[in-house]
Amino acid sequence: MKVSALGNEIAGPGGPGPGVRLVVVIEDEAIVLAGYQMLFESWGYVVIAAQSADEALGMLEAGSMPPGFILADFRLRDGQTGTEAIERVRQAFGPDIPGVVVTGDTTVTVDRLRLAASEGMPILHKPVNGRQLQELLTRSFKT
Template sequence: MQISETVEQQLPYLRRYARAVTGVAMQGDLAVETMLEHLLSSLPETVTRVSLFQALEQTLSAPKAWSSASIPASPAGRRALLLTVMEGFNPADAARILGVTEPALADLIDASGNDLSTPHSASIFIIEDEPLIVASLSQIITSLGHTVAGIASTHRQAVEAILQAKPDLILADIQLSDGSQGTEAVAEVRQQINVPAIFITAFPERLLTGRDGEPTFLVPKPFRPSQVKTLISQALFIRSLKIS
């Protein structure tokens, strides 16, 4: 496969990882752009998915070299979870990307896995119109020790209820029952309150193009509970850094 083809194929996933690590879509995309500029300037003979993520991880580990903004420092354990749970890397490849041994990676994942259930309960609002998914998300939220702040299935319901509840986090489906999009509801809410959101979509690559205003946290549909748990933990971790 040509280098350009490999980069094009992996670009949405590189953006997804970088956005989740930094907690800001624009900064994550900037990290990917910087990594690609450095990579292509050296004209490697070949690139692989692992080598691309390895190069991105090196860029993310030195934010002062590419960004004037303050980038939250996600610990290695959280990155290990994002690489294995969200991006599907096996332990050997994830360890190579992070520059650690496989036993060290296992220790990082174990430690971060224990951190998913935090002693600080958060309130999480669900925007979703499928009852089975609502039930699944509610169970995931409560299993982590958090509370469901409310549930809405339409744009109007969501905006009104969220502004009243003022949750710590939003879980939102992209396509709602009234034909609107969850991104629109969240954007309207954010005109009045600052709240992070995780979006759930069957077509995540459509929201990972690098355009302005795209989501920071994305979960593919159908999702695995471990994916939702990992992103809830990461979104709340980033939020805690920003308000501390």
């Protein structure tokens, strides 16, 4: 049995069943990670909640289904960024997986924001607007 960073069981060797909408959340603050997980699950998504890209990839390898959406905090531990985390998941599971970077950091440079946007990663500023996030998810799973 695999568990998320929050101690919740995730899909086993068979992965999530057909029609399941799998979302990966990468956030190094446990309380924020738990909030995203509860929110997405309340909307009917299956969530892999991880505090790093390595942890997310380890949990994803346990399943046989790629994620349909990736959300990552911009600043992660050990100098990693959310854009790097999303790219690593995309490298492993496909370049077309939609992703969004969230940040509460007001010092993020315009160049970094443009780079994320050019790589197909919109930036949302904390506090995140739930309606906007839900619309992004809905659009991502319709394509």
